[in-house]
Amino acid sequence: MVPLSLVRPLPAPPPGNSRTRGLLGLIGDQVPVRRHVVHAGEAVYRAGEPFAHLYVLHSGFLKIVSTSPDGRFHVVGLHFRGDWLGFDGIECGHHGCDAVALDTGEVWALHYGTLVQACMCDVRLLVGLHAEMSRALGRGRESLLSLCTLPAAARVAEFLCDWAQSLVGQGQRGDQFVLRMSRAEIGNYLGMSLESVSRSMSALVRARVIRFTGTGRRNVLIPDLDLLCAFIRDDAAQGS
Amino acid sequence: MVPLSLVRPLPAPPPGNSRTRGLLGLIGDQVPVRRHVVHAGEAVYRAGEPFAHLYVLHSGFLKIVSTSPDGRFHVVGLHFRGDWLGFDGIECGHHGCDAVALDTGEVWALHYGTLVQACMCDVRLLVGLHAEMSRALGRGRESLLSLCTLPAAARVAEFLCDWAQSLVGQGQRGDQFVLRMSRAEIGNYLGMSLESVSRSMSALVRARVIRFTGTGRRNVLIPDLDLLCAFIRDDAAQGS
DNA sequence: CGCCATATTGAACACAATCAACGCGTGTGG
DNA sequence: CCACACGCGTTGATTGTGTTCAATATGGCG
Numbered sequence: 001m002v003p004l005s006l007v008r009p010l011p012a013p014p015p016g017n018s019r020t021r022g023l024l025g026l027i028g029d030q031v032p033v034r035r036h037v038v039h040a041g042e043a044v045y046r047a048g049e050p051f052a053h054l055y056v057l058h059s060g061f062l063k064i065v066s067t068s069p070d071g072r073f074h075v076v077g078l079h080f081r082g083d084w085l086g087f088d089g090i091e092c093g094h095h096g097c098d099a100v101a102l103d104t105g106e107v108w109a110l111h112y113g114t115l116v117q118a119c120m121c122d123v124r125l126l127v128g129l130h131a132e133m134s135r136a137l138g139r140g141r142e143s144l145l146s147l148c149t150l151p152a153a154a155r156v157a158e159f160l161c162d163w164a165q166s167l168v169g170q171g172q173r174g175d176q177f178v179l180r181m182s183r184a185e186i187g188n189y190l191g192m193s194l195e196s197v198s199r200s201m202s203a204l205v206r207a208r209v210i211r212f213t214g215t216g217r218r219n220v221l222i223p224d225l226d227l228l229c230a231f232i233r234d235d236a237a238q239g240s
Numbered sequence: 241m242v243p244l245s246l247v248r249p250l251p252a253p254p255p256g257n258s259r260t261r262g263l264l265g266l267i268g269d270q271v272p273v274r275r276h277v278v279h280a281g282e283a284v285y286r287a288g289e290p291f292a293h294l295y296v297l298h299s300g301f302l303k304i305v306s307t308s309p310d311g312r313f314h315v316v317g318l319h320f321r322g323d324w325l326g327f328d329g330i331e332c333g334h335h336g337c338d339a340v341a342l343d344t345g346e347v348w349a350l351h352y353g354t355l356v357q358a359c360m361c362d363v364r365l366l367v368g369l370h371a372e373m374s375r376a377l378g379r380g381r382e383s384l385l386s387l388c389t390l391p392a393a394a395r396v397a398e399f400l401c402d403w404a405q406s407l408v409g410q411g412q413r414g415d416q417f418v419l420r421m422s423r424a425e426i427g428n429y430l431g432m433s434l435e436s437v438s439r440s441m442s443a444l445v446r447a448r449v450i451r452f453t454g455t456g457r458r459n460v461l462i463p464d465l466d467l468l469c470a471f472i473r474d475d476a477a478q479g480s
Numbered sequence: 481c482g483c484c485a486t487a488t489t490g491a492a493c494a495c496a497a498t499c500a501a502c503g504c505g506t507g508t509g510g
Numbered sequence: 511c512c513a514c515a516c517g518c519g520t521t522g523a524t525t526g527t528g529t530t531c532a533a534t535a536t537g538g539c540g
Contacts, residue, residue: 066381070473072389076381088381090367090374097381116367120360127330127356133373134330140380141306141316141328141337147387148431149312152496183519191388193497198520215505217519233310392528423487433529438488456537457487 016082017170020056023128027110030118034109038062038101044085046098051089053109057081060105061180063189065098075189077140080166081105084132086112102180147191154235155190156200160210160220161228174225179218207231257322257409260296263368267350270358274349278302278341280420284325286338291329293349297321300345301420303429305338315429317380320406321345324372326352342420387431394475395430396440400450400460401468414465419458447471 016024027033035058038044044055047067057079064077064085076097079085089095090112119126146158164174179186183194183201190197201217204210209228211221222228267273275298278284284295287307297319304317304325316337319325329335330352359366386398404414419426423434423441430437441457444450449468451461462468 064381066385068385068389070476072385072476074385074388076384087370087374088378091371091378096378116363116370119366120363123356123360126359126366130327130356130373131331133370133377134327137373137377137380138328138331138336140377140384141304144316144380144384144387145306145308145312145314147384148314148428149308182517188388194518195498195520196496199496202520236310236312422485434486435488435530436528439528442488 016056016058019128019132020082020084023125023132024056026122026125026128027115027118030121031110031114036107036109037104038107039104040101042101044099044101044107045089045095047095050094051086052112053086054112054115055085055099056108056110057083057085058106058108060107061102062105063100063102063181063185065100066096067098074191075185077136077143078102078189081170084129084136087133087136102185150232150236151238152190152192152196153200153203154232155192156186156197157204157209157228157232157235159186159190160204160222161225161232164222164225164228174222176213176219176221179220204228204231257411259368259371260322260324263365263372264296264348266362266365266368267355267358270361271350271354276347276349277344278347279344280341282341284339284341284347285329285335287335290334291326292352293326294352294355295325295339296348296350297323297325298346298348300347301342302345303340303342303421303425305340306336307338314431315425317376317383318342318429321410324369324376327373327376342425390472390476392430392432392436393440393443394472395432396426396437397444397449397468397472397475399426399430400444400462401465401472404462404465404468414462416453416459416461419460444468444471 034053036044038060044062045051045053059081062079062085063075064079065073066076067073079099085099085107086095088097115129119129146155150158163177163179166174167177168174181189183197187194187197192200201210205212209222209224209231211223213219213221274293276284278300284302285291285293299321302319302325303315304319305313306316307313319339325339325347326335328337355369359369386395390398403417403419406414407417408414421429423437427434427437432440441450445452449462449464449471451463453459453461
């Protein structure tokens, strides 16, 4: 992780999303922000490292990887621009997961102790921070729900849906984007083999709810997001 | 949910666990606590209800049930004595899940706004609260990990392991306890059919890592917790 | 005692994993 | 410039774990 600068106040922060934009506005110059550039494959933090900072993803994408003592590992979360990271370290003083960049991006590090001090002076900041944690919790539960209740194709469909909606939430176009993960990574995240991901994608194309554009099979086009959502429902109902 | 009393200060609070005991100590009489008794099947809160309180489970067990718009539902969490509940409501002002008692128990309700005010005066309280949220986040990730990387029998074994360790954390005996959930509920929680739970349990008995005591098959005895953990590892390795 | 909910067990089936082959694009070296 | 290797993705064949359907216990409770 390459430190970029330690700036205070911040030079016109380009928005992540409205939530975080607001939160960072509240922070203002009370908490120094250290900016880092991360390249694909590099970690923002790793399991076991002492916890001291929370991070805001300013650009790029990252995955959260959880590893068990006996070596099993799994992508337990994905994060986009504007998302907060590192809450998992508060409990026991060290991080419990790896946060690994999937793409070149920029991360803003906020010293937790300092941030807490700032929270003591501004309720809105405190509640905003809680809301971010709350959001992280809720997202984890949604993952769990789809993992347990949806067949493979629907899980992939929902994955694409979520990705699209995240992009829209950032003000980017959600109907056409490039997946930043290999089939293997997607499969790990969704709890299935890479072959199943591939087959599911092909099925989605056959069902006309997505298309691949250009060369390579990572450029996804979603003609109609509602149609994709309908596919999820239908495929879920299949099983019952 | 039956209101029991609105007491301040609290009458010698029997401990949930050391963490929460400490946290509640910090709160002291700054935040009024409303105590409720919940019976099996009753909800502490339901999805969609406006969020105003956080809850501490003082006794009993409860499950968190997440439901999707299209009717799929799933047990996404279990909570024991001393656990905090309701964080999911902070983000959007209303709860995203149901919290349903599995057993008669007592829940302490703390008004979130008041709690936040108290946090503004005591950093330890604030950080302690964050630690509880952090813990909730971490537990969700562990669920995800075992759900995706473990075969059915190992998942059931880990479930029993977790349950035992939770009991030990509360100062209760972890080698012998009564499951408060039906096979169907366990199966829903672990992402498998009730038949698979039953078969897995039978397999665990055959492997001599658990036994059923007394009448009914909900009284579990774990002769050696390490042996049960070893079973998880072995069964996980099986697949690879 | 008999009913109902719950649990166990067996047999057939299905979905996804695994094993394997092939295609495609990219980058490298002869 | 072409040959080749390599990573990645797709697709087919086969296997296996877990689901589903069904029958049979078991226990709680009126």
